Amino acid sequence: MKKDYEDIPGTYVFDADRSREGYHLNQFCISMRLQKNRDVFNAGEAAYLEKFP
Template sequence: MGTRKDYDDIPGTYVFDADASREGYHLNQFCISMRLQKNRDEFNSDEAAYLDKFPMTAEQRQAVLDRDWNGMLALGGNIYYTSKLAANDGINFQQLAGIMTGMGQEKYRKMMLDGGRSPEGNRYQSEWDEKGES
């Protein structure tokens, strides 16, 4: 994407900014199309053919087919749009967060009820580099 930004090394985070919006435009147009039943029906009957309507990159298209949720975000997907695809697959937002964090739904839910992710160990990559850790 574009120039280096101060927030590029936030650990485990894809910031959806103007550059990501441009990169993911067609991916996000596909995902938001999932809000309509007729589009979900068409997609569910032939995923590859439906995806042909959206000029995504090969990587974006494969991320959709593989349901690579983090990959979609890395390729410019917006979490609120990609969650439409998850909903089509019967995955609610809490389940999706559990999948994306690798924690699973129950562990993720418990963490959030207990106050969220601990800041301990969640440093900018540059902070780890300064300490000689990775």
């Protein structure tokens, strides 16, 4: 469903839909703050990324 504000030139409006699109990427990035998560990621990238569909 197209929203009225989608055609503002040069602008990406951050709304709930766009928030949901980036949720898993954001959660992955937040998880990388902890050394233990970075170690698990380095041990098996594909397996770790399965947590973030």
